[in-house]
Amino acid sequence: MNYKYSEDFKRPVFSVIKLHFPSGKIEKLYSDTLKTIDLFKPYYIEESGNYSLSVLFANNNLKTDSLTYDFKLNGKETDVKIDISFYIDRQQTRQGGQWLEKPPIPHGIIYVTKYYKAPKSVLINLDSTKLGDEDYKGPFFKLTNNSRDTIYGEYLPGYFWGTLSIQRNDSTWSRKYTGNIDMEFVVKPPLSPDSSRIATVGSFGMFKKLAKTSYCYELLFTKDKKSRGASLYENHETFQWWAITDEFYRLKYKFKIE
Incomplete structure (x- = not known):
């Protein structure tokens, strides 16, 4: 809590x-x-x-x-x-x-x-073919939805922005790096069944080139199309209560750069 x-x-x-x-x-x-x-x-x-x-x-x-x-x-x-x-x-x-x-x-x-x-029918892999630039850095991941459900991003329905952890040694990992989140991106539809989408670290990525070590990418997504954020729950005379219950699926993907 x-x-x-x-x-x-x-x-x-x-x-x-x-x-x-x-x-x-x-x-x-x-x-x-x-x-x-x-x-x-x-x-x-x-x-x-x-x-x-x-x-x-x-x-x-x-x-x-x-x-x-x-x-x-x-x-x-x-x-x-x-x-x-x-x-x-x-x-x-x-x-x-x-x-x-x-x-x-x-x-x-x-x-x-x-x-x-996350269901096993939602797959993710490192996409080493996609190159970044000064505005949109890597790493880039290919997210494939083989489930029967349409899935929505954590922040905006059509964008999949996750976090990245870096292995420091054999037993310790860094904190989860989120990157910048920009909620002003143009509207994009969610990821429908039997389709793929690029996923990144935050809205703009993190590195132009990954150092040689192990990484863990973590992505949250939902099957619920409702808008994110709390809504007015009870409006009292001198107090307002706002609340929401959200459900997210957590997809973890570990990979190594050699």
Whole structure:
């Protein structure tokens, strides 16, 4: 679980986050005023069934608010990520020919991301025939969809931008390099069955030439055509809650340059 609140809040935010399991067990994940926390618990959410997140927000100069957010697991997930954040939204309204600032409204955002192994019918290989330039660098990968499903990119439907890790020695790997992400690319359709597409590291690639070592390319894609990003979940009088549950398939490809 990742939790944070923005510098917009002049006083500490006190939050309580509890996870309700299908078995009826309730576990408190967080209860504090820390601005950020990263809680990692492998093999923690493995039970299939209906889950609920209960989130309490309290700030000295703002009204306390809370939300219960439900999501479901089928037991096939490799891992589940929960992100919760708070910030203040400042908007303006036009009255009598003038722009007036509305009272600031705190927003709470909940992301639940479920990850699955990519189906074996979706293939990826290094494409050494494609050469990069100053604007679009390598490495380039050929992504082939032999499944019966249309698949969509993590950021934009028709683009497949992944991460790259580099093997440092026999036992350690670098962090995942994402590269730059540009959401302003022109519209491109998703990848339909029995077709292929080029996949890169971020929007513009990373290296003109790969050094001699081993690499791991990781790509996320989805079968869901809905737009990415949280949507308004509950609109309270002095607080807004935004939420989304996403599902991604994780495709890993290790290769070596000799």
